[in-house]
Amino acid sequence: MEQKRIFLPKEKTLEALKKLSKQLLFFAPVRKWGKPILEPLDVQKVNQVVFDERLSSVRHLFLPTVETLFKYSSDLSRFELQIFDKSAAVLGLRACDLRGLQALDRIFLDEPVDEHYKMRREKVILISLDCVEPWETCFCTMLGYKPYPVNGFDINLSPIEGGMIVELGSPKGLPVFEIFSEFATEATPEMLERREEVRKRAERKLDYPRLRGLERVEKLGEDKWKEFSIPCVECGACLNVCPTCYCFSLTEKKAEAEFVRMRFWEPCILERYQKVAAGVNPRPELHSRLANRMLHKFAYYFRRYGTYACTGCGRCIEACLGKIDIRELLLAVGERAS
């Protein structure tokens, strides 16, 4: 990879995306119902792509809300696997979404490998974006992260005046990079300098102390969790928008002469989540389920992988009907690193 960074002028962007959408299955954010939604776009629709808004979820592209794992005959003699096998690209991931996928990778690509997830990860080219204007609920810097992609992307786009810096992050991104190259010019040192300025400005806006030791959330007593859970109405919105939540369940559906095994997201804060035989529930109280969710992210996951299962995206704060703000909890628990 001799030239990893190029400049795509604003007036050429649409043409580049049009070409991209002709060559592979292309997902990008468009405005729908007043929100940026991830949609597969054909060449007629690429003009609707929004670059300056944040998707509420990208995870569902890799771990769908509901997905068929396989179909099987009633005598269990024939199985038909459902595995994603199209070449695709997705635009619109933020640095937090990339970190979210890295968090999921540790689960699903670990032995035994989850082929359903793995194939999507292998087939889908990730096109990420710098956060030029971080959102109100963003707090990635609190966890020591940057509001722009550092790794984990195949292509990254950094908006600067007059266009975007296109950066190649992996060999997998090469086909997309080549398409962009056709419409791009050289990225001059001045342009890269400007990118740095934009990035620094975004970082300054996220003025939080850098926290460490969040695994000490495990030390909090039951009273604290009871207090924490008072505003929770158990809607599960925080789990639906979380880039690192991955709890799922398996279920069955009857179709024609066969059966279907499906996987679906199952929020860990719902009452039924841990119920075992004869209705025995190891976590009957909401506060213990909410505590488990936080402990999973900051203590259990940390113990296993040495990093938190939280990307600092703040989507859960935005989504919470009860206005629970995870930042308050983390500021109370964590120790200031600098």
Place this chain on the structure above:
Amino acid sequence: MMSCYLPQRAEILEVIDETPNIKTFVLKPERKFEFKPGQFVELTVAGVGEAPFAIASSPFQEQLEITIMRTFDPSLGRYGQVTSAIHQMKEGQVVGIRGPYGNSYPVEASIGKDVLIVGGGIGLSTLRSFLLTLLQDRKKYGRIVLFYGARTPADLAFRREYESWKQRGAEVHITVDVGTAGWTGNVGVVTTLFDRVKLDFKREIAVVCGPPIMIRFTVEKLLQVGYRPENIYVSLERKMRCGIGKCAHCNIGHYYVCKDGPIFSYQQVKDIPEWW
């Protein structure tokens, strides 16, 4: 292309009625199926669903046996879907199995030691796999003592086998919570057996499985009579949905019951408030 969620086909060779709501299914998996005592399978009843069940047979047996209780969920007002459906099944029909999953009982650690096995209700199913494994090589171990309790005499699982276990060198002590007409054996919860049977174990191992409350009281009793936390093993139940440490349903603190368990030493879990 493979998927870690695909079951293999297993034919039901025989269905044995153990109690009014417990049946043993003798299975013949299509492919070679190797396991260790204490492990479990995810069992599919076609069109109904999949649920985790312990393996009841020992690895030395030719056939795979799964002993299943039909359970009633009072909060839903209905029987468990998979357990109900499999209880309707007959020999010649097929089920799907995935696995085996999970860790195993401390067979190696039991060599040269006295082993106490304490079971409650359907919990005896997985313990039977361990017991039969020990009996296979009887002389390697010290005393092998089984304490087993069920609600009533009719609820005692594997009743047909107690005699043969005794003949093969196990001390078998049975109790029921409530006696019925004709019952001349012990009455009382399983922990009352500690007062009736003399245990002078020096280098002892205790293995426990049963309903949550029974496990809790048994562990308390074991600690009381001098067992050390690292020598007490509990086989725990959680909702192991995927069985392979991914879906996160079965966590107890930072452990996954499906991967790090289902067998834990009490030492491992004693400081986790939600262990039971």
